[in-house]
Amino acid sequence: MGRTQRTSLHCSDYPTINHWTQALGGRVALEPDTNYCSKKNFNFGGFYLFRMIAATFATISLMFCTNDAHAQASHRSEIPASVLNHAPDVIGPLIFRPRDTVKTDWQALITKGSPLTFSTRLLALMYAFHASRDPHIRSDVAEGLDILLNRWPSVTREGKLFRWNYNQTYESHAPGWWSGMDGFLMPVVFLAAFETFEDAKYVDLARKSLESALLSPTEGGSMWHSADGCWISEYSWQGMNESDEFYVLNGHLYGLEALKLAAIAFKDERYEEAFQCGLKGTMARADRFVTPDWSLYMLNKPTIDPPHYVIFETSQYRALSQLTGISFFSDEMIRRQRVLNKHYAPFITEDGTIILSRIGAPHPYQIDIYRNRLTCTLENGSEWSATSVSDEAPIKRGFITEKPPAQPRHCSLAALTGVGIDVVLYENSSVQPAAGHPQAIETSIDTDYDASDKSGRTVTVSPSKSDPANPDNYRSNSAKISLVGDFPITNSGLFGIELGSERRSSIGVTLVDEKGNESFRYYPALRAEQKTLVLLSKIGFPGHEKLHNKIKRIDVWLYTDTGNMTDQSDFKIDVGNVVTFANPLQLRKHMAASNFQLEIEP
Incomplete structure (x- = not known):
């Protein structure tokens, strides 16, 4: 039939x-x-x-x-254009991660409860099958599609809605919320399935899922429609209003690229109009996402991008630029490349060794999961490259340090994603001289709240100490250690606070400048019985733009409430130096010689 x-x-x-x-x-x-x-x-x-x-x-x-x-x-007469013929650097940002050769554990992905993880795996498999025609991959895809259509724990199919829901909790939202990322990827997955199996039912499924995603989140879809353009919602839930929208950039760009692929495949003007509306919404908010120093992950509330997402957004803008030829996308890619070059530039030592730090702004305790390749054009006209290692020791995987056979003229840096593309983080960067030593700043110590006792540079913290009149006030559930001095902390350098704690301690840090302006941020917990270099970047502090370069006080907050610290007995904190680092060589020297160790988040 x-x-x-x-x-x-x-x-x-x-x-x-x-x-x-x-x-x-x-x-x-x-x-x-x-x-x-x-x-x-x-x-x-x-x-x-x-x-x-x-x-x-x-x-x-x-x-x-x-x-x-x-x-x-x-749909026999409606044969969509291929979605699998696009280049790897177009498809790559939609796949996320490399497809290994091991058969997919679909049950594990069901248990994880993420339609996005499930659908990206399917697309990666079909993209691989398109190139290899391996029947084992095709069989793996068939099983995954069957699960997606018949056994996914939570699917909404009513009226115009046809979407897959998350079977996991997100912050305060119980399972059942949905996302425009997989909402707009599902049509691409079904179009790819049509190419893989030549079954017209997948064309119909692609249209149904795309029509569903184009609805507003208040209607159960994933695209907001307003006068300043459209926005694809990464996180949506029942009862959501537009004022609740987070405006997550990478999620919007992800859905926008998938929408464009579907519009090209279907040759449907309505889908192209929806893409143009999404482009308008992107352009209307573009300047709010990028500052001269870095970029934001989302707008509501403004949240600083981890380095990984700046890299991911760079790859997304490149993919959209190649897919559409629209200069706005390439311009936004270049904006991100500039801030990456500013904070992850190559340096050269006096003996001709190139050093590049992968430890940097805005969160130096995070080294990106992608390895990096530095490629330089040398004075003798040859090309030379060096690649970062995956060693667990921060001092090894945190730096590229190699000596080329000649002086470098300029260098480019790429992230090796493992999905068939290298994301160019910047090109033609000058190589700056690296010299000097880290600067230890003389400080005095003040204490308050649960930190009231000190002997030299050792502070006693008493979690059980409380203010009976205000038991839930921060005076009763935190210890404050203030380091007072003249700190030359700039947007381009890093600084570290040396702290040794007897007990695991969740902390936060406040910078206070000479005019009394403040900026606060959280930091991963100090480990028990370990001397830690709390390494920070000024641009990792929200609202850092209002701070002057002359910082007069650094407040370290330790959270002593029973939720953070079940053991309410006294313990000690040793306070070392505040150290500033002007270049990667200074940081690497300090890490090699100091007893205070930099902790890297896994």
Whole structure:
């Protein structure tokens, strides 16, 4: 029933028959009978009547097929353009991670409860199959599609809605929330499935899921429509209002690229108009996401991007630029490359060793999961490159340190994503001289709240100490250690606070400048019985733009409430130096010589 029925009619004598048959649903593809035409036989009345009746009955019989077969037949004439023929650097940002050769553990992905993780795996498999034609991959895909369509724990199929829900908690939202990332990727997955299995049902599923995603989140979809353009919501839930929207940039760009791929495949003006609306929304907010020093992850509330997401956004803008040819996307890619170059530039030592730190702004305790390759053009005209290692020791994986055979003229840095693309973080960067030593700043110590006792540079913290009148106040559940001095902390350098704690302690840090302006941020917990270099960047502090370069006080907050610290007995904190680092060489020297160790988040 899913195959188009073909009937021969005269090629020229009765053109209106074609129009009449199409009006009945276009189910009969009419082929000209050239042999009959060539005979120029005008005695055709009875024969034509017979052929007319046969065609009519064939058409009517098809109209009474089941809805599913009807949909499949209708899409035989709608063969979408390929979504799998696009280059790796276009598809790469949608796949996220490399596809290994091990058979997929679909049950583990169901347990994880993320439709995005599930659908990216499917797309990665089909992209690999498109290149290799490996039947084992095709079999793996078939199993995954069956689970997606028939066994996913939470799918909404009612009215215009056709979406997959998350079977996991997100912050305060119980399972059942949804995302525009997989909402717009699902149509691409089904279009890829159509290419892989040549089954027209997947074209229908692609349209249904895309129409669902284009609805507003208040209607159960994923795209906000407003006067300043459209925005794809990464996190949506029942009862959500537009004022609740987080405006997460990478999630919006992800959905926008998937939408464009679907619009190209379907050649549908409505989908192209939706993409243009999303482009308008991106352009309207672009300047709010980027500062001269860094970029933001989301706007509500403004949250600083981890380095990984700046890299990811760079790859997304590159993919959209290549897919569309729109200069706005390449301009936004370049803006991010500039801030990456500013904070992750290569340096050269006096003996000609190139050193690049992967430890940097805005959160120096995070080294990106992607390895890096530094490629330099040398004075002798040759090209030289060095790649970071994956060793667990921060001093090894945190730096690229190699000596090229000649002086470098300029260098480029790339992130090696493992999905067939290298994301260019910047190109043609100058190489700056690295010299000098880290600067230890002389400080005095003040204490308050649960930190009231000190002996030299050792502070006693008493979690059980409380203010009876205000038991839930910060005076009763935190210890404050203030380091007072003149701290030359700039946007380009790093600084570290040396702290040794007897007990695991969650902390926060406040910078206070000479005019009393403040900026606060949290930091990962100090480990028990360990001397830690709390390494920070000024631009990792929200609202750092209002701070002057002369910082007069650094407040370290330790959280002593029972939720953070079940052991309420006294413990000690040793306070070392505050140290500033002007370049990677200074940081690496300090890490090699100091007893205070930099902790890197896993």
